[in-house]
Amino acid sequence: MRVLVAVKLTYDINQLKFEKDGTPLLDACPRVMGEADKCALEEAVKLKDAGKAEEVTVLTIGSSKEHQRILKDAYAMGATKAVMVKVDDPDSLSALSVARIISSYAEKTGPYDLILLGSGAGDTHSSVVGPMVASLLGVPLLANADRVSVENGSVTIVSTLEDGQYKFTSKMPAVVTVTSEANEPRIPTIRDILRSKKKPIDETTPEELGAHVSKINIESIIKYEVPRKRVKIDATDNVEEAVEKLIKALEEEGVI
Amino acid sequence: MAPVIVYSEEESWGKQLLTAAKGLGDPVLFTFNRNVAEKLSGMYTRTYYVKTDSFDPVAISGALRDVVNKESATILLFPCTNKGRMIAGLTSGALGFEAITDAVSVVKTGEGLEVEKLTFGGNAMAKVKAGDKASVCIVSGSYKETEEAGSTGELVEIEAKAGSVEVEYSPRKMEGVDPTKADVVVGAGRGVKKKEDLEMIKELASLLGGAWSVTRPLAADYGWADSWIGISGLVISPKLYIAIGISGQPHHTMGVRGAKIIVAINNDESAPIFEEADYGVIGDLYKVVPVLIKKLKERKQQ
Amino acid sequence: MSEKFDVVVVGGGPAGLSTAYFLAEKGFEPVVIERGPEPGSKNVFGGRIYSYVLDKYFPGWRKEAPIERWVRKERMSITCESDSVTLDYVKHKPLKEDEYDSFTAFLSKFTGWLSEKAEEKGAMVLPGSRVEDIVLNDQGYASGVVADGEKIEADYIVIAEGVNTLLSEKLGIRSKPRLETTALGVKEVIRLGKEEINKRFGLEDWEGVAHFFIGGPLKGIAGGGFLYTMGEYVTIGAVVRLSEVNRKEITMKDIAEQLRLHPAIYRYVKDGVLMEYSAHLTREGGLLDVLEKPYGPGYLVVGDAAGFILNTGFTIRGVDLAIESGRLAAEAISKAHEEGKRDAETLSVYKRLVEESVIYRNLREYRNLPKFLENEVLYRDLPDIACEVLGTAYTTDEEVRRIYPVLMNSLKSHGLGWITLFKLFLEARRSI
Structure with missing residues (x-):
């Protein structure tokens, strides 16, 4: 069985700071492999460990050293092949372009039995790339997997959606998107990390793959805050008084 | 006027x-409810009702695609929910549309759609030109509900x-x-140490005539609840949200932005x-919440 | 891949990485184990590095290293409550790029660059792993380390663990840090943008300032403050004796805050975005903290871990000494390896090399300084006296103000007699 995992280098938005005028300071924001993407990779490596998958190819789009780094991390976790689709400014690609790149790669180097992605990137969290890839490849989509199991050519996932829990089962090939609840990604051993250092990274480009890409037209991007009153009520000493203050405020707001 | 197709499975949406x-x-509605x-x-x-006995995103998106083709529509609107995103992605991929999520406003201009959308965990607002063929997922509470029957x-x-x-x-066990x-929604986070302590959260919620829920770790990691509030879970917009022992990760706060x-x-x-x-x-929530419950009870009796 | 490595270097700071770089240059395959997620990321460094050592060993570094700004202006301020006295040293002639003798840099970026250089030569750098123990074989030779529970064997171990001297303590070559010579460093990184920095500091292009403070914001606390201009940022910080922090019962956050809000500094950084706050431990004992034996069977100690750090009162040097010690360690290991030996006697050549090098020459000359810098008078009294006297000298109105009586009064009110001052002067003469 052959598995393709697509991972994104995402901004760690918990550490994102803004300029006084609201411009996000992206250059100063650390970037990491998407949390859910890492879980998708972990699922793939688990299949390899279980002897169900022979090949785990990891793909990312970008050209920076950090992109190289997450591919090396993927090797250390157990990927068998790493591919970098070289694009200078991958964050400016539209979701459809990203999906086209992934599906073109899958078509060109496939067939893959399973294509795994994170259910959403840590920074933009659009959650549409996986579904798009499924459409473009014409294979079933099993999205938002909190659990994944593969048995006899079929894949089953459990997914928590707004109105309850769903269990989706389909024959492979299929596209599965994995949430960050699905597993606890492994921490590679030092030996695995050292081995990953010497592994090669394949390179290709959207043109080589024949993927038509376009940039998303972002006019502006600035800090956003819901206007909040931010009244502080100190309840460290006098709890009774603080609670009375709170109840009074909520009554005045007309919400209780 | 060109048709705009709305995907929804819920009345409010x-x-x-x-x-x-x-x-x-x-406006043209597409629903399977x-x-x-x-x-x-x-x-x-116009309203298209798709008969289906289960939520198979691929089948539903296939039907939606047929409707889009039939109507020659170029604009699709979806709720920004997990299901909405899935159907939006599938349909856009098949039609070659761009998909913009987390939108709070959509305006049509001479050069196509202009969308304002949240990004970076709701910490930033981006203005995006979406072209003229696009699916847009809209964040709950961005638009008021239309009440009157128009056509x-x-x-x-x-x-x-x-x-x-x-x-x-x-179905979600509620x-x-x-x-x-x-x-009113009362939410519990990691500051709540034991599952039994959720009783006090539930008591507070019922005193206020509202609902209770938890953050993702409490549901997904500890299994204390079936669902959680956050971008990957429930997105709520109550009049009052009380966050108890919650640190405020963007994942969670994204889900409560709509609260008054x-x-x-x-x-x-x-x-x-x-x-x-x-x-x-x-x-300390263990000191504050009991007092809050006590005072609310007193208030009720008065 | 063989299960045993030539050399394991513990710590991916400048010392560890340069050891690996020079070893790899000689054909070794060293592995550097660093606990931070990226090399140097645990390293909260004030920001200035001296050029000479890089000129010597890294041709072309001026074009490729992550330099924030070339230091053009050197300032030293004595600050009081509401005024300050500043010494400003500027080289006025236009400088070519290869003429600046120091630059500012973020150490995490700088070690990132060093790490690339080392990897280019064939070293392996392994971030995100914590070394917990050093393994000794039956003969008492260091033969490996335990990192994240895994045993990694090597012929030679290089300890470059910085100020966190876990392994040195385990080996019994270093006692727990002495309170008096351990300092706490606190740093804030504030973003202002390149143009704004140039405007506020009167700088052009990518030239920068290194500014030291004594007194004022850290009133009465033995320690100093610093400010460096980075490309788009200003970093400010203070290094304060740990004993002082304990005695005065203040938190490092308070110190950072006091420093930032002091008028002498605030005017430079106001309206900036606070990007980062961090605190770390450092040693300031000069020669007193230098290891008697930075070597042993199967191992060497380099950089800060060996005590190669120098505070001259005007400059703080660590990175240049670290790089030099890395080079000497590589030299020593290479010699020992040629002879096929790993015993302490053979590796002691490292100590001899260090003693002949720039490292010892400096540490020896400045050996009395740390003791001198413990003088409270320097922090508590002298800043006030300087401000009072100069404040008088520059005040003109109908009153007659002669400086001398003000100086005398000022000294008296601070309880400083001639004898104390003379003793201080004598100490200073032996120290600076």
């Missing part, structure tokens, strides 16, 4: 998205082609009130939740 659609063209179809068909120019639209019934995915569904529909008033109770003064709160109570 159908009404919110109708408001958004009206500014963009001729018969109830919603019947209730809202009087508001939309006497026809109701078209269509069949979804059978999909290849087997679906088993078990203890008490549904947080997505409640006026937010109260945070936390002993860590530097917790990011206080930035998102109207009233921030700094103190």
